[in-house]
Amino acid sequence: GKMSVGVLGPLEPYNYNATIFRPQPYVAPRNILRQHRWPRFGFTNNFDVFVDGLDQSIRTNSGLSKQAEEYVTGVVVGALLIFGLALLWFAIIVGFKIAGVEKVGFLAGRFHHPQFYERKSREDAVRDVGTLPVIGEEPEAGDENDSTTSDSQVINEEETEKFKRRVWHVRTIFILCGIGAIVCGILFYSMGIRLFIDSLEYAHRSLDQASSTVTRAMSLTNKLLDEKEQLVTALVDTKKATMGQFCVGDSPIAQHVRSVASDIESQVNELGSFVSSSVQGFEDDLQDVVNIMDEVNDQLSKANGFLYATVAVSIVIFTLIISVLAVTVLSMKGVSNRYTKCATHGIIWPVFIFLLVLAWILGTLFLVTSLTGSDFCVQPDFNILSWLRRNEDIFQSAISHLIVYYVGGCKQFPQDVDAIFRNVTAAANKALGQVNQAQHLLSNFSDENIASVCGYDNAAAIALKHGINIGNSTIYALYGVFGGVCGILECKTISPIYTNLVHDAVCMNAVNGLTWLFSTTTLFALFSTTMFCLRAAMYPVKLPGIKRSSLTEPLLQNNNTDQPKPIR
Numbered sequence: 110g111k112m113s114v115g116v117l118g119p120l121e122p123y124n125y126n127a128t129i130f131r132p133q134p135y136v137a138p139r140n141i142l143r144q145h146r147w148p149r150f151g152f153t154n155n156f157d158v159f160v161d162g163l164d165q166s167i168r169t170n171s172g173l174s175k176q177a178e179e180y181v182t183g184v185v186v187g188a189l190l191i192f193g194l195a196l197l198w199f200a201i202i203v204g205f206k207i208a209g210v211e212k213v214g215f216l217a218g219r220f221h222h223p224q225f226y227e228r229k230s231r232e233d234a235v236r237d238v239g240t241l242p243v244i245g246e247e248p249e250a251g252d253e254n255d256s257t258t259s260d261s262q263v264i265n266e267e268e269t270e271k272f273k274r275r276v277w278h279v280r281t282i283f284i285l286c287g288i289g290a291i292v293c294g295i296l297f298y299s300m301g302i303r304l305f306i307d308s309l310e311y312a313h314r315s316l317d318q319a320s321s322t323v324t325r326a327m328s329l330t331n332k333l334l335d336e337k338e339q340l341v342t343a344l345v346d347t348k349k350a351t352m353g354q355f356c357v358g359d360s361p362i363a364q365h366v367r368s369v370a371s372d373i374e375s376q377v378n379e380l381g382s383f384v385s386s387s388v389q390g391f392e393d394d395l396q397d398v399v400n401i402m403d404e405v406n407d408q409l410s411k412a413n414g415f416l417y418a419t420v421a422v423s424i425v426i427f428t429l430i431i432s433v434l435a436v437t438v439l440s441m442k443g444v445s446n447r448y449t450k451c452a453t454h455g456i457i458w459p460v461f462i463f464l465l466v467l468a469w470i471l472g473t474l475f476l477v478t479s480l481t482g483s484d485f486c487v488q489p490d491f492n493i494l495s496w497l498r499r500n501e502d503i504f505q506s507a508i509s510h511l512i513v514y515y516v517g518g519c520k521q522f523p524q525d526v527d528a529i530f531r532n533v534t535a536a537a538n539k540a541l542g543q544v545n546q547a548q549h550l551l552s553n554f555s556d557e558n559i560a561s562v563c564g565y566d567n568a569a570a571i572a573l574k575h576g577i578n579i580g581n582s583t584i585y586a587l588y589g590v591f592g593g594v595c596g597i598l599e600c601k602t603i604s605p606i607y608t609n610l611v612h613d614a615v616c617m618n619a620v621n622g623l624t625w626l627f628s629t630t631t632l633f634a635l636f637s638t639t640m641f642c643l644r645a646a647m648y649p650v651k652l653p654g655i656k657r658s659s660l661t662e663p664l665l666q667n668n669n670t671d672q673p674k675p676i677r
Contacts, residue, residue: 130601132518135612137487140624144483147476148190152183156484157495184484188476191631195469198638205642215645220276222650223268276650280437283646286636287434293633294426301629302419304622309409311614316406319606320399326597327395329590330388336587337384343583344377347576355573356563363562369547370573373580376540383536384587387529390505397504426464426633432457433640437647445649453647465641468634475627482623486616490516493611511598515607519600530595537588544580551577 137145145154153176162177205216214221348355348370355370356363436453439445485492493516501509510523551559551574559570596602 130519130599130604132600132604132608134518135490135608135616138617138621141483141486141616141620144479144620144624145487147187147480147483149183149187152179152186154183154480154484155180156481156487156492159484160492160496161499180484184477184480187480188473191476192469192473195634195638198642202638202642215275215279216642218645219648220272220279220645220650223265223272276646279643280441280646283437283640283643284434286639286643287430287437290430290633290636290640291427293629293636294423294430297626297629297633298420298423301622301625302416304618304625305412306416308614308618308622309412311609311618312409313406315606315610315614316402316409319603319610320402320406322597322602322606323395323399323402326594327392327399329594329597330392330395333384333587333590333594334388336583336590337381340377340580340583340587341381343576343579344374347572347579348374350572350576351563351569352565356559358562358564360562363564366547366550366559366563369543369550373540373543373547373577376536376543377580380533380536380540380584380587383533384591387533391508394504394506394508398508422464425460429457429460429464433461433647440647440649443649461637461641465634465637468630468637472627472631472634475623475630479620479623479627482615482620486620489611489616490518511603515600515603519604526598533591534588537584537591541581541584544577544584547577548581 147154158176159180162174162180205213206218208217210217210219210221351357354367356366358364432452436449436457439449494513497509497513497516503509507523507525507529510525514521514523514526554562556567556570556574559573560567563570563573
């Protein structure tokens with residue numbers, strides 16, 4: 110019978126601006142601007158200079174270019190400002206230790222009672238004349254007049270009270286610095302590490318979403334190629350089933366059918382060529398993008414080890430500072446024995462000094478990464494665009510132009526991608542127009558009439574009609590898949606992934622977290638170095654005439670009631 114098929118209308122060009130989407134403009138946070146203005150001592154803080162210099166060095170297989178070296182030098186010199194402060198402070202502490210208690214007092218590491226050296230000099234004088242001193246011996250009557258003794262006692266009492274106040278002030282500052290170090294350790298984890306964890310979660314989520322989106326685009330790209338192959342195969346099969354010419358008769362109708370069929374063949378081949386050329390290289394580039402994102406994701410997963418290590422260090426710091434404060438409280442009670450000395454000299458101080466040096470080193474490294482991240486995040490989109498425009502050749506297809514489009518805020522759609530959209534749409538419409546014309550022509554004839562006109566049997570006539578129908582539906586299916594690929598490439602699909610990854614994960618959380626890590630680590634180092642400078646607070650005051658035996662003295666009591674009471 111006759112073929113009754115509705116003729117479908119032309120395909121509408123894909124409108125990538127059908128849904129207007131503009132990402133929110135990026136505004137650099139104040140902490141990033143503050144870090145960006147960190148002193149560089151005349152060197153540049155322009156991150157684009159570093160990218161340009163690094164790109165040139167990669168292309169020439171040489172070391173860092175002069176521009177890149179200038180930027181790196183500025184970051185390192187700016188960060189060494191902190192490390193230089195640490196070295197200066199350590200040198201001062203060593204100088205105090207060399208100078209000794211007699212010259213710099215408690216800054217040398219111990220508290221000595223004001224009468225300590227007076228008693229010691231008297232003992233040395235007695236020893237010089239061959240007389241053994243008697244500790245706690247009262248002066249004989251008549252040795253000194255009463256007024257001199259009274260004045261000396263008043264002076265000694267004033268010195269003792271003044272000394273007590275100094276000890277109290279130093280120990281108070283020492284304890285406050287210990288509390289400050291504990292607070293820094295808590296903030297190190299609760300703010301710095303937490304923001305870093307949030308950054309990793311944002312990054313993982315964004316990369317997974319991007320990988321899923323690109324994989325979906327690859328799947329649709331493969332399906333697009335399959336639809337194209339199915340269209341071409343249907344045309345080839347139809348041509349074979351109709352004796353290789355679609356219609357072999359010599360009548361005007363046969364010639365017209367043959368002409369229309371030839372036009373269909375030409376347009377289908379042109380459409381297939383457009384699809385193949387458009388997709389060529391695109392799938393490989395998408396696979397490269399997926400591989401890059403998977404590799405970055407794997408590297409980010411390794412950062413979990415750093416997080417676990419920092420948690421362990423935070424616990425050690427908290428325990429250590431508590432131990433230091435506990436020993437300080439014991440020293441205020443005058444307790445000093447083999448247990449406290451073993452804990453202080455064998456455990457607390459070695460670990461404390463190690464963590465103190467480590468804190469200054471980590472503070473410097475955190476500052477380097479924080480400065481670099483802040484310089485990048487002042488204008489992240491500009492820096493990425495600058496790199497992309499210098500490296501357009503890393504991708505074979507127009508995907509690099511699409512990435513520039515997304516990073517640039519979806520302002521100007523790439524002209525080459527727009528040309529692909531229009532060419533594929535035009536080719537599909539031409540092929541569809543020829544198919545519709547053939548459908549309209551053949552719908553006026555029965556199978557028997559077509560077989561009679563074209564010079565073959567009814568089976569070939571049915572095959573011709575079936576092939577035309579398949580061509581019509583396949584073109585629509587192919588264009589539908591093409592529209593799906595274009596839909597994935599819309600700004601509203603890709604741009605949020607980019608902003609979540611770069612603006613939120615990197616610039617908002619990671620750099621902010623690094624700033625907190627630098628600040629808390631440096632403050633911890635400052636508090637800890639101050640505690641080390643005031644370490645005399647951890648030891649009991651050396652009193653005149655007291656000779657302790659750390660091997661025999663009880664832990665919490667002192668049986669020698671004749672000795673002066675400890676200074677609290």
